[in-house]
Amino acid sequence: MTVLLFIVGVLVVVVGIAASIALHEVGHLVPAKLFRVRVTQYMVGFGPTIWSRRRGETEYGLKAIPAGGYVSMVGMFPPATTEAGAVRQSSTGVFQQLTNDARQAAAEQLQPGDEDRVFYKLPIWKRIIIMLGGPLMNLLIGTVLFAVLIMGFGNAQATTTLSEVYRCVVPASQQAATGQTDCAPEDPAAPAFEAGLQPGDRVVAFDGREVTDWDELSGWIRDAAGREVGITYVRDGESVESVITPLLTERPVAAEDGTAMVDDDGDAVTQEVGFIGVGSTQELVPQPATEVLPAVGDSLARVAGVVLNLPQRVVEVGQAAFSDAPRDPEGPISVVGVGRIAGEISAMEEVPVESRAATLVGLVAGVNLALFVFNLIPLLPLDGGHVAGALWEGLRRGVARVFGRPDPGPFDMARLLPLTYAVAILLMGMGVLLIYADIVKPVDLFG
Structure with a gap:
C-alpha cells in the first residue's frame, strides 16, 4: 500500500507540473493569436514528436522529453541589413554562421501574407505581453493553488x-x-x-x-x-x-x-x-482570502532569494552531491526531487489524507511560482531575455527620436544566439546536476 501511495503522489505532482507547463505555453499562444502572429507549433516537451494534430495553421502536439515546451511564431528574427538597408552578407565565423542559419530557418517559415504577421514587426508592448504571458500564467496558477491551499485546506x-x-x-x-x-x-x-x-x-x-x-x-x-x-x-x-x-x-x-x-x-x-x-x-x-496574497508574496521572495544566488546554490548542491556535506533543504531541486518528496508525503499513512493532499497542492503551487520567477531572468532563451530585448529596442528607438537620429530598426535578437546557446548549455548542465544530486543525495525534509 505504501508503494502505491508513493506512486500516486509522484503522478499527482507530475501531472500537475505537466499541466502547468502546458498552460504556460497557452499564456504565450493566446496573445500571439490575438495579435495575429502566425503560430506554426504549440508543443509540450522537446525531442521527437509522439503525437500531434493540426488545427488551422497551428500544429499542436506532445514531444518525447517532458522537460518544457514551446510556441513557434513566425518572424522571431528580423532580416539582417546594413546601415544602407542592403542584406548583410554571411560571415564564415562559427557563431555568425549559427546566427545566419537560424535567421535563414526563420525566413523559410514565411509564407505569402505573413508580411504583417511576423513577431518582430509587432509594437514593443505587444511583444512584451506575448512573452510575459507564460510566466504570468504560472503566477496565476500558483496564486489560485495557494488560494485553494489557504482558504480550502487551511x-x-x-x-x-x-x-x-x-x-x-x-x-x-x-x-x-x-x-x-x-x-x-x-x-x-x-x-x-x-x-x-x-x-x-x-x-x-x-x-x-x-x-x-x-x-x-x-x-x-x-x-x-x-x-x-x-x-x-x-x-x-x-x-x-x-x-x-x-x-x-x-x-x-x-x-x-x-x-x-x-x-x-x-x-x-x-x-x-x-x-x-x-x-x-x-x-x-481555513484562512480568509486576505491571507492569500501575503502568502504568495512570501513564497515569491524565498524563490527570488534562491534565484539571485543560483550560481552559489548550484555549486553547493554539487559539493553536497560529491561529498559527505548535507543538502540545503532551502536550495534548488529538480523535478525528480519534487516527485520524490511528493511520493514520500503521499506514503505517510500516519498523516491525515487532507494534510497530505494539501502538501501536494502546495508543491505544485510552489513549482509554478518558481517557474514565474525563473522565466523572468533577462537571459535568452528564457522569456525574460525576449522582454529585455524588446525593452532595449524601445530604448534605442526612443533615444534616436529624442536626438533626431534615423530609426535604428528592430533589435536583431539573432545576434544573441551564441549567448543563448551558452545559457541553454548551462541550464541543461544545471538540470543534470540537480537530477543527479536528487538521486544520490536527496533533500531530507523529514529527518
Missing part, C-alpha cells in the same frame, strides 16, 4: 489536544551537546507524565483559566515554572482534573517563523522557562 495550527507526552525532561543545552533524546536515570520526570496526561487528551483549563489556544497555553506554562497549578483535560469524553508543577528548564527560543533562533556562531538560543513535556497535534484551519 494552515496547519497547533491545537490543545496532545500528540505526545514525554517521560522525562532533557535540557536543550544537553540535547545540543550530546544529541541525547532518550531518558537517562538522572533526568527528571516530565511534569505532564507525572500528572497522568496521555496523548489524545485535550487540555481545557490551566491554572483556573479556560484554554482555547495552544500558544496562549504555552505562555501560561512558561510563566508558571515551579508553581503547582490545576490542569483540566478531556479524555474519552470525560473531564479529568489534576495538578501539575511546570519544571524550570532550558528550552530553545522560537523565531517569528516558528524555527529555533540561533546566535552568530550558529548555536541555538535558549532560555529558562516552565516546561511540562508535551507536544500538540496539528490541524488545518
Whole structure:
C-alpha cells in the first residue's frame, strides 16, 4: 500500500507540473493569436514528436522529453541589413554562421501574407505581453493553488489536544551537546507524565483559566515554572482534573517563523522557562482570502532569494552531491526531487489524507511560482531575455527620436544566439546536476 501511495503522489505532482507547463505555453499562444502572429507549433516537451494534430495553421502536439515546451511564431528574427538597408552578407565565423542559419530557418517559415504577421514587426508592448504571458500564467496558477491551499485546506495550527507526552525532561543545552533524546536515570520526570496526561487528551483549563489556544497555553506554562497549578483535560469524553508543577528548564527560543533562533556562531538560543513535556497535534484551519496574497508574496521572495544566488546554490548542491556535506533543504531541486518528496508525503499513512493532499497542492503551487520567477531572468532563451530585448529596442528607438537620429530598426535578437546557446548549455548542465544530486543525495525534509 505504501508503494502505491508513493506512486500516486509522484503522478499527482507530475501531472500537475505537466499541466502547468502546458498552460504556460497557452499564456504565450493566446496573445500571439490575438495579435495575429502566425503560430506554426504549440508543443509540450522537446525531442521527437509522439503525437500531434493540426488545427488551422497551428500544429499542436506532445514531444518525447517532458522537460518544457514551446510556441513557434513566425518572424522571431528580423532580416539582417546594413546601415544602407542592403542584406548583410554571411560571415564564415562559427557563431555568425549559427546566427545566419537560424535567421535563414526563420525566413523559410514565411509564407505569402505573413508580411504583417511576423513577431518582430509587432509594437514593443505587444511583444512584451506575448512573452510575459507564460510566466504570468504560472503566477496565476500558483496564486489560485495557494488560494485553494489557504482558504480550502487551511494552515496547519497547533491545537490543545496532545500528540505526545514525554517521560522525562532533557535540557536543550544537553540535547545540543550530546544529541541525547532518550531518558537517562538522572533526568527528571516530565511534569505532564507525572500528572497522568496521555496523548489524545485535550487540555481545557490551566491554572483556573479556560484554554482555547495552544500558544496562549504555552505562555501560561512558561510563566508558571515551579508553581503547582490545576490542569483540566478531556479524555474519552470525560473531564479529568489534576495538578501539575511546570519544571524550570532550558528550552530553545522560537523565531517569528516558528524555527529555533540561533546566535552568530550558529548555536541555538535558549532560555529558562516552565516546561511540562508535551507536544500538540496539528490541524488545518481555513484562512480568509486576505491571507492569500501575503502568502504568495512570501513564497515569491524565498524563490527570488534562491534565484539571485543560483550560481552559489548550484555549486553547493554539487559539493553536497560529491561529498559527505548535507543538502540545503532551502536550495534548488529538480523535478525528480519534487516527485520524490511528493511520493514520500503521499506514503505517510500516519498523516491525515487532507494534510497530505494539501502538501501536494502546495508543491505544485510552489513549482509554478518558481517557474514565474525563473522565466523572468533577462537571459535568452528564457522569456525574460525576449522582454529585455524588446525593452532595449524601445530604448534605442526612443533615444534616436529624442536626438533626431534615423530609426535604428528592430533589435536583431539573432545576434544573441551564441549567448543563448551558452545559457541553454548551462541550464541543461544545471538540470543534470540537480537530477543527479536528487538521486544520490536527496533533500531530507523529514529527518
